[in-house]
Amino acid sequence: MEAYLDNSATTRCAEPVIQKMLKVYREDFGNPSSMHTKGLEAEHYVREAAAAIADSLKVEPKNILFTSGGTESNNTAIIGTALSKRREGKHLITTAIEHASVASPMKFLEEEGFEVTRIPVDGKGQVDLEKLKSAIREDTILVSIMHVNNEIGAVEPIEEIGQMVKEKNPKTLFHVDAIQSYGKFRIRPKKAKIDYLSVSSHKIHGPKGVGFLYVKNPSALHPILFGGGQQDGLRSGTENVPGIAGLGEAASLAYGNLEENRRHLYELKEFFTGGLSEIEGTVLNGPWGPEGAPQIVSASFEGVRSEVLLHALEEKGIYVSAGSACSSHKRAPSATLSAIGVRRDLLESTVRFSFAVTTQKEELEYTLDNLKEILPRLRKYARR
Amino acid sequence: MKKSFLIKYGEIAIKGKNRHLFEDALVRQIRHALRGAEGKFQVRKEQGRVFVDALDDDFDEEEVEERLQRVFGIVGICPAWLMEDKGPQQLGKDVIAFIKKYYGEDPSFTFKVEARRARKNFPMDSMEINAYIGGEVLDAFPHTKVDVHNPEAMVYIEVREEICIYSKIIPGAGGMPVGSSGKAMLLLSGGIDSPVAGYMIAKRGCKIDATYFHAPPYTSERAKEKVIDLAKILSRYCGPVYLHVVNFTDIQLYIYEKCPHDELTIIMRRYMMRIAEHFAKEGESLGLVTGESIGQVASQTMQSLACTNEVCTMPVYRPLIGFDKNEIIDRAVQIGTYDTSILPYEDCCTIFVAKHPVTKPKVEVIRRSEKKLSEKIGQLVKEAIDTTSILIVSEHGVEEYHKEEGRNQEGQDKESGSRKDTKGQGFQDLSGKTSGDEAKTSGEEGGKAGAGNWHPNGQADDGYIHL
Numbered sequence: 001m002e003a004y005l006d007n008s009a010t011t012r013c014a015e016p017v018i019q020k021m022l023k024v025y026r027e028d029f030g031n032p033s034s035m036h037t038k039g040l041e042a043e044h045y046v047r048e049a050a051a052a053i054a055d056s057l058k059v060e061p062k063n064i065l066f067t068s069g070g071t072e073s074n075n076t077a078i079i080g081t082a083l084s085k086r087r088e089g090k091h092l093i094t095t096a097i098e099h100a101s102v103a104s105p106m107k108f109l110e111e112e113g114f115e116v117t118r119i120p121v122d123g124k125g126q127v128d129l130e131k132l133k134s135a136i137r138e139d140t141i142l143v144s145i146m147h148v149n150n151e152i153g154a155v156e157p158i159e160e161i162g163q164m165v166k167e168k169n170p171k172t173l174f175h176v177d178a179i180q181s182y183g184k185f186r187i188r189p190k191k192a193k194i195d196y197l198s199v200s201s202h203k204i205h206g207p208k209g210v211g212f213l214y215v216k217n218p219s220a221l222h223p224i225l226f227g228g229g230q231q232d233g234l235r236s237g238t239e240n241v242p243g244i245a246g247l248g249e250a251a252s253l254a255y256g257n258l259e260e261n262r263r264h265l266y267e268l269k270e271f272f273t274g275g276l277s278e279i280e281g282t283v284l285n286g287p288w289g290p291e292g293a294p295q296i297v298s299a300s301f302e303g304v305r306s307e308v309l310l311h312a313l314e315e316k317g318i319y320v321s322a323g324s325a326c327s328s329h330k331r332a333p334s335a336t337l338s339a340i341g342v343r344r345d346l347l348e349s350t351v352r353f354s355f356a357v358t359t360q361k362e363e364l365e366y367t368l369d370n371l372k373e374i375l376p377r378l379r380k381y382a383r384r
Numbered sequence: 385m386k387k388s389f390l391i392k393y394g395e396i397a398i399k400g401k402n403r404h405l406f407e408d409a410l411v412r413q414i415r416h417a418l419r420g421a422e423g424k425f426q427v428r429k430e431q432g433r434v435f436v437d438a439l440d441d442d443f444d445e446e447e448v449e450e451r452l453q454r455v456f457g458i459v460g461i462c463p464a465w466l467m468e469d470k471g472p473q474q475l476g477k478d479v480i481a482f483i484k485k486y487y488g489e490d491p492s493f494t495f496k497v498e499a500r501r502a503r504k505n506f507p508m509d510s511m512e513i514n515a516y517i518g519g520e521v522l523d524a525f526p527h528t529k530v531d532v533h534n535p536e537a538m539v540y541i542e543v544r545e546e547i548c549i550y551s552k553i554i555p556g557a558g559g560m561p562v563g564s565s566g567k568a569m570l571l572l573s574g575g576i577d578s579p580v581a582g583y584m585i586a587k588r589g590c591k592i593d594a595t596y597f598h599a600p601p602y603t604s605e606r607a608k609e610k611v612i613d614l615a616k617i618l619s620r621y622c623g624p625v626y627l628h629v630v631n632f633t634d635i636q637l638y639i640y641e642k643c644p645h646d647e648l649t650i651i652m653r654r655y656m657m658r659i660a661e662h663f664a665k666e667g668e669s670l671g672l673v674t675g676e677s678i679g680q681v682a683s684q685t686m687q688s689l690a691c692t693n694e695v696c697t698m699p700v701y702r703p704l705i706g707f708d709k710n711e712i713i714d715r716a717v718q719i720g721t722y723d724t725s726i727l728p729y730e731d732c733c734t735i736f737v738a739k740h741p742v743t744k745p746k747v748e749v750i751r752r753s754e755k756k757l758s759e760k761i762g763q764l765v766k767e768a769i770d771t772t773s774i775l776i777v778s779e780h781g782v783e784e785y786h787k788e789e790g791r792n793q794e795g796q797d798k799e800s801g802s803r804k805d806t807k808g809q810g811f812q813d814l815s816g817k818t819s820g821d822e823a824k825t826s827g828e829e830g831g832k833a834g835a836g837n838w839h840p841n842g843q844a845d846d847g848y849i850h851l
Contacts (some may be wrong), residue, residue, distance in 0.1 A: 307604070308601050308602055309601075310601070311600055311601030311602070311603075311604050311605075312600075312601035314601065314605075315600060315601060381637055381640055381641075
């Protein structure tokens, strides 16, 4: 049996998405910028995708900017804002638990003379709203906050935050990293006063290498890629038409059955967290109940190195993610886990399980059974 | 005019009657190194020289030089022009054109012409050629001067069937052509040292096989990939490497369970040596190679080395034994293994490393500790050997080697058929094995003879793995 429980890393492409993309690759392969019919056909795919996505957010298609994925969307929003508003102010606000594609551009801007305030979170990963409110200043140009945390599944109250930001300083822009939440939550950028919203396609059963940025006011965005002037000059480069078509299809699939999918995911989560809490020496991190994201469960296993557990599960066909792994690019313990106050000895014993709509209860049963078998075996050989 | 590379070789020239064997090995290695290079080449021996002739102009000189620099046995690589003999005057013009190509239109240097007349019907003798060509060069390039004692540039002219002109001598890797000595079994980890050790032994003309100890789930698949990548880099110098991937987890855990923790590494290493030696014998290696250097870590003190050494009957070659870490790193950078070696996939399994391992283990004590393993270790070692997978790693790719197929396809000329056949692609033994020899060898391999000799009580009757 195989249990792929690493869907927050990436998902399998849905079959209709693949079919759609194949058609574009094989038949409608034109460049949207070409003046002939082949170009026009291709442009139709881009427009169709933009319309489907706009519909899922209840916004206009002209506000959808296609990118190469989540990282580019986040970079465009943050660096683009810094470039366009640097004369109005040089202060940005973010949180202590952001993904690297937000944290790193923030760090870059700091080195370039901007000031960045990082708001702490509580033990469940919730942003401290009071601290956030008091951090917003006259010269604050951007507040960037993730909707769902990728490691522990904490859900930030973006509507509340949006209201608060605009009340305190109407000129401050609000960016939401929705890479883990799009397709799992109903998101209303207008209502939440969101200026920029980042989304990646491959987290929602779409292809890799494509994503989008919702841009409330396209004329105010400063591009970070220059060239042939595609997408109204906001993001030069020939559109990834097959990818965009696939993303559009994936968005329709995700929002076509949103409530049903969410119910399925929460059932899985309830079942799995219930099973985990019966296993001795297991600590669940973050909001593991219904207040958290439906697809993410973070758990620490006392006396077991996450990496070893990961590889042991892998031998059984179970694929998970290690909270902080020496085999990933950096060795430092996870900033998110530290920020929510996970015990030091558990930082390197933390594993993330993440589900998809295609995940079956049997896979979770299989995983729980294997955990019960593997954990005592690994603990027996702890470092003396 | 033909472009060519004149190959200078050192030690081979002094090997007396075996000289042609070494030259043949060198030619084979050069051909192998040029496989996949852009262009068509002919490698030939001529009167104590090896030439790599370019058959057309469609090649990249730097690429060829770089590839030749990986061939052991080469001392110098000289980009050369081969000219048809049209008399001294034309030769003068050719030399001037040659200098323009390699030193620019208006070079300024001190130089010396050194001619050798191997074909005696050329109208000038060596001294006359030197004088004549020297004069021509001085006339053509006003900023040049002759300096016979300490010249900045040399102009070499060799009059053979054709006339060979060259100037630069690019240093080669030195050593002896791979295949001119025997074969050795390298204990390859993912670290910095062992690939360098393998390189050093290959440089002395040895073929290299390797054994890697894998400990899932304590080490990852990526760690294994890294070792394969290192073997790939090594294979650029020493030809295809038969990489034995041994699953060592159960043995490690059993030692962990039964033996004192501070002796764990030493005992582990003793079993690694035993298993590596088993495969060394099976593959007809004549020795083991490790990357150890005295005192580098606890398991490499003289006492520890004595403890690990005593389980082997084969010689253990430790080419880095007197090297400092920095010297090893320099060499790793030079041969191109360093960047791969430092990838962080290793060291995931700290549980097998004691906080304070013994640094001065006593052989008797270690032997006594090992007695505690007698119940199951024989079976575990047998299992580890039986489940070992062998990968043929070359710079062109990786394929699995099946002992059984190796025997069944005996004699068939298949790319990946018998073990001997595959190695024949540029890496044949110099001993010139007859097919009878091959049949015998493969028979032993195919039947997993070594593995079959394990007794349940842990005693091996073949006498070379002592449990």
